[in-house]
Amino acid sequence: MGTIEKFNENVMHTYGRHPLVMEKGSGVRCTGEDGMKYIDFGSGIGVNSLGFCDEKWVEAVCAQVKSVQHTSNYYYTRVQAEFAEKLCQLSGYDKIFFGNSGAEANECAIKIARKYSFDKYGLGRHNIITLVNSFHGRTLTTLSATGQEVFHNYFFPFTEGFVNVTANDIDDLRAKLDDTVCAVMMEYVQGEGGVNALDKKFVDAVYELCAEKDVLVIADEVQTGIGRTGEFLAGDHYGKKADITTLAKGLAGGVPIGACLANEKCSGVLVPGTHGSTFGGNPIACAGGLTVLERVSGEGFLDEVNAKAEFIRSKLAQCSEVEAVSGLGLMIGITLKNKKAPDVVKEALGRGLLLLTAKDKVRLLPPLTIGMKELEEGMEILVKILEA
Ligand SMILES: Cc1ncc(COP(=O)(O)O)c(C=O)c1O
Structure with missing residues (x-):
């Protein structure tokens, strides 16, 4: 056969x-x-x-396979410490949670946003605005976040609490950004949705309105991150840094990874017992990722x-x-x-x-x-x- x-x-x-x-x-x-x-x-x-x-990537990944391939998150590895340090330095974020895919990175971002709001304001402020035509992943929650009707079939009931705004429509954003909202999540360039870059004016409005209401901005840079758009992060094109940025795809050069990067405002939200992943931060993935970061940040x-x-x-x-x-x-x-x-x-x-x-x-x-x-x-x- x-x-x-x-x-x-x-x-x-x-x-x-x-x-x-x-x-x-x-x-x-x-x-x-x-x-x-x-x-x-x-x-x-x-x-x-x-x-x-x-060549260098293969060397790094193989060397890691030959030393320690997995430890569980009960222990530390040097390669994860070094990778996280480099990623924080290059991205300007405070702390990272590692998972294994883009959808997982987004799940983590959604959890941080909801808990940030719950810790500060209590119940009733759990909605997350995402954009029409977005794509955020294939888990039930990230499918719910995805602003395309075609993905909202078969698997009912979906996770509640997502509100869609038309990309680049500032009036729609203003109308829907009410007191039930804890975050706005967006791709600077909608990838699966047709490779559409957001207007600068709209991105500016998102940041301005979110700052007024202590609503977190989540940038889904799963596809746009790590040099893909010609800047380290696509947010750099807009002169913006979201409270949370998610990365995956190109981050480790071909081994599964997802990363949720948070700034000081929300990097302490998740505490022991609130989130985890068996494979997240796997040393092989971190070794691949470190090589990618070294290359992409090269002169x-x-x-x-x-x-x-x-x-x-x-x-x-x-x-x-x-x-x-x-x-x-x-x-x-x-x-x-x-x-x-x-x-x-x-x-x-x-x-x-x-x-x-x-x-x-x-x-x-x-x-x-x-x-x-x-x-x-x-x-x-x-x-x-x-x-x-
Ligand atoms: C912007 C964006 N977010 C999330 C995802 C989901 O990533 P994964 O397939 O690694 O879960 C994708 C995948 O195409 C994506 O393009």
């Missing part, structure tokens, strides 16, 4: 998978089981931030990310089939004039280029370390497909 048949017989069919069995990868390139070679413009949905099997790294983003955007600007390009940095959404995004992705796969979609757009999330040669090669394939 072939790999795909074996897979389909034994794994639940929860994803629309492409017919590619990945066997190995190096940098931005990978090879299928059948020997076909690909350039990766998706990085496993923004996870392989240093590409496939980066000139983000300038290079921005130069590569500029190159992609200039190529797309010259392409006759492109209606519009959205997003920030290396988080790119392409609206097409005539072609359908899934058809383009399928065609690209056949020609050795891995792409993503987001709603009706083609989405690019290449590894942050992609070289100019591979970028040019990949863009040539993409533009040829679009203009055919």
Whole structure:
């Protein structure tokens, strides 16, 4: 039996998978089981931030596997202490809770916001405003937080206490930000929702109104964080630092991780017994994460990310089939004039280029370390497909 048949017989069919069995990868390139070679413009949905099997990353992860792979959170590890210190230094946050995914990081943020408010104001101030078209994860609570009706099916009853505001609609925000609200949670660039960056005016209004009412701002930077948008955090584009920022995807370069970062105002809210995770802060994940942080914070790294983003955007600007390009940095959404995004992705796969979609757009999330040669090669394939 072939790999795909074996897979389909034994794994639940929860994803629309492409017919590619990945066997190995190096940098931005990978090879299928059948020997076909690909350039990766998706990085496993923004996870392989240093590409496939980066030498230093492999070294760090393997060294950690060979020393201590797991301890439980009854004990300390040096690698978690060092990773947390570096992440706090680079992000400007006070303390971190580690989990294993974006949804878990958001669950933690939601718990902090509700307890912060309960500790200070008592019951009745538990609502959290999220934005229409947002995506915050697949657990029941983060599905409830997600502002897309399509996700609110089958699994009733959902967690209560989420109110949706239309992105960039300040009047809607003002009307709904009442005394029942303890937090506003938003993605600066809605990723799954179609790679849409929020307007600066709207973000300014969120911060201003929240400050007036002691409502916490939660930035879901699961997809936008750690250099993806050309700044360390996407909030830096807006000159803002949320009370809580959540990270996952690219943070550890390909091993599961989630992180909930809190400022001094709310970093002491969770106390022993109120939150936990068996695998959270796993030493292997922390070793991978430390390597990613060292690389992304290196001199000139983000300038290079921005130069590569500029190159992609200039190529797309010259392409006759492109209606519009959205997003920030290396988080790119392409609206097409005539072609359908899934058809383009399928065609690209056949020609050795891995792409993503987001709603009706083609989405690019290449590894942050992609070289100019591979970028040019990949863009040539993409533009040829679009203009055919
Ligand atoms: C902004 C955002 N938040 C949360 C999540 C959920 O992350 P995970 O799939 O790691 O739980 C995602 C995943 O796409 C995301 O893009």
